[in-house]
Amino acid sequence: MKGVTLENITKKFGKAHGVADLNIAIQPGEFFTFLGPSGCGKTTTLRMIAGFYFPTEGDIYFDDRNVSTLQPNKREIGMVFQNYALFPHMTVDENIAFGLQVRKLSKATIKEKVDRTRSLVRLEQYGSRKINELSGGQQQRVALARALVIEPDILLLDEPLSNLDAKLREETRVEIKRLQSELGVTTVYVTHDQTEAMAMSDRIMVMENGYVKQIGTPQAIYNRPENRFVASFIGETNLIKTTVRQVTRDEVEVESEEGIRLVGMPANAAASADLRQGSTVYLSIRPEAFGIGPGPNEMLGRVQFVEFTGVSIQYVIDVKGFHFTLMMINDGNELLAIGDMIVVHVPLRNVYFLGE
Ligand code: ATP
Numbered sequence: 001m002k003g004v005t006l007e008n009i010t011k012k013f014g015k016a017h018g019v020a021d022l023n024i025a026i027q028p029g030e031f032f033t034f035l036g037p038s039g040c041g042k043t044t045t046l047r048m049i050a051g052f053y054f055p056t057e058g059d060i061y062f063d064d065r066n067v068s069t070l071q072p073n074k075r076e077i078g079m080v081f082q083n084y085a086l087f088p089h090m091t092v093d094e095n096i097a098f099g100l101q102v103r104k105l106s107k108a109t110i111k112e113k114v115d116r117t118r119s120l121v122r123l124e125q126y127g128s129r130k131i132n133e134l135s136g137g138q139q140q141r142v143a144l145a146r147a148l149v150i151e152p153d154i155l156l157l158d159e160p161l162s163n164l165d166a167k168l169r170e171e172t173r174v175e176i177k178r179l180q181s182e183l184g185v186t187t188v189y190v191t192h193d194q195t196e197a198m199a200m201s202d203r204i205m206v207m208e209n210g211y212v213k214q215i216g217t218p219q220a221i222y223n224r225p226e227n228r229f230v231a232s233f234i235g236e237t238n239l240i241k242t243t244v245r246q247v248t249r250d251e252v253e254v255e256s257e258e259g260i261r262l263v264g265m266p267a268n269a270a271a272s273a274d275l276r277q278g279s280t281v282y283l284s285i286r287p288e289a290f291g292i293g294p295g296p297n298e299m300l301g302r303v304q305f306v307e308f309t310g311v312s313i314q315y316v317i318d319v320k321g322f323h324f325t326l327m328m329i330n331d332g333n334e335l336l337a338i339g340d341m342i343v344v345h346v347p348l349r350n351v352y353f354l355g356e
Contacts, residue, residue, distance in 0.1 A: 001028040001186045002062045002153040004049060009058035011044050018044035019210045022058070026188065027202075031180055033189040035197040036207035037233070042190045043158060045207075049188060050156055051075050062153060073102075075154075078147030078185075082159040085143070086131045092118065092142050093127040099150045117149040120179065137168040144176065148183065155180070155187045161196065173200060194234050198222065206230050226270050228354055231284040238324050239354075240283045247277055252353065254281060258320040262297050264351030272355025282354040285346055287314065287327035295345030299324075303340045317342060 009022040019041035026032045034042040047053045048060060051072035059068045067075055086095050093114050100110045118127055121141040131139060140160060147155060160176070161169045177200050180187050191197050197204050198218040206213045206221060206229070213233075214226045225231035232239060242254035242262070252275050253263050262283060266275055273281050301317030301324065313335060315326045326344065336342060 001184055003028045003030075004032075004154060004186060004188065005061040006045070006049075007059045007061070009045070009048065009055045009060065011041075011048060011053060012056045017210050019207075022212060024205060024212075024215065026186060028063075028186055029184045031177070031187045031189065031200060031202045033191060033197045033201040033204045034207060035191060035194060035204050035233075036213075037192060039209075040207040041210040042192075042207060046156055046158055046188060046190050049154070050077055050079060076150070076152055077154045077156055078150055078152035079156045080140070080143045080147050080158070080160045082162050086139060086146070088132045089130060091128050091130055092123060092134070092145075095131060095142050096145045096149050098146060103150070113149055117145045120148065120182075121145045121175070135168075136164050137172055140164065140172055141175065144179065148179070148185070152185065155185045157187065158190045159192070160189075161191075162193075169196070176200065198234075206233060208233075224270065224352070225284065225354065227272060228282055228284075231352075231354060236287055236325060236327075238283075238285045238287065240285070240322065242281055242283055244275060244277050244279050244281060247275055251348070254283065256283075256320075256322060258322045260299065260320055260322060262346070262351060263348055264353060265348050266353075268349060268351065269353035270355060273353035274355060275353060280356055282356070284352045284354055285324070285350060287325045289346050289350035290324070290326040290328075290344045291347070292328065292342065292344055294343055296348055297346040297351065299344055299346075301342055301344060303336050303338050303342060306335055306338060308335060315342075317344065 004026040006022050006024040010020050011018040034045055036042055048055050051070055054069050059066055096114045096117055097110050100113060121144055123141055161172055164172060173196060201218060203215060203217055204221055205215045208229050214221055214230045221230060221234050228239060231237050240256050242256045244252060245255050246253040251263050252266050255261050269275060299319045301319040303315055304318050305316035307314040311330055313328045313330055317324050
């Protein structure tokens, strides 16, 4: 396994930039995910690591080796794409063997490696099946086996689950994670699905518009977003524009444009938040942070919307004209109805401050 370093990488397409000024250090064996909305530059970055694009500026290293302009077949990478890119009329084994035949290994070695990799992805019984006789999930496991059989230094996965239905996605997600930790192969994963990213990754890079917005562990990105984009892209949140009214060592009191007064803790803030009296800060309060009934940051609201999903209930409540989204675990009690008045509160530690 190798580390992957991107130094000051920019990729331009004509005058437009695909990505700009990327700096990443992916550790050997790490599961590292590029996450962001469509067009943010995830695939462009992955393609540069693979060697399908060369960077306009900057350098790419695998460990200490500068690979910026090395051809893809010289990079010892395994790749899996969204659309599998398998040979449909060939068997599972023929597909898995492909990369080994290109490398001109002996027949016996190829057989041994194909057998081992086929059982690694739990397709023991399927060696002589044709690809077009397999389910989508099985096909994706063949694609994974084909990438892994060459024992790559780096595994690159570009939205590999997006053609699978919800249940298969979850199963294959677990499978990929299991394989990755078993093999310890450095993995770069591209997705626009934040749940997938959170569940699988050691670290996530959140991108927007060709720029990095934050790199961190799933917990850091969820609990301590550095900016408003990350706060709202990762999970759901209530973002409230406020003015700082009072600051002490332990507490920051703010007031929203609607006149809602809320208190948080100064330590619970992004570096971008200016917590001086009179400055503008944004609060991020997650829907699951609310409690029903009196408590700190108590508010009275009118229910606007109710959605029951079984495990939880989502409410939207109006407090002085601001609409808060709340998420409550279903405890079997009667649901609130639209128009009901409700008292809610938010613990101070769940109020998070962000900059402009
Ligand atoms: P998606 O999730 O939709 O695949 P993405 O995050 O992978 O999106 P990229 O495909 O990396 O985004 O694209 C980043 C930007 O670069 C986009 O604005 C895109 O239009 C542009 N771009 C990508 N490839 C090319 C190309 N070959 N020529 C011109 N522009 C391109």
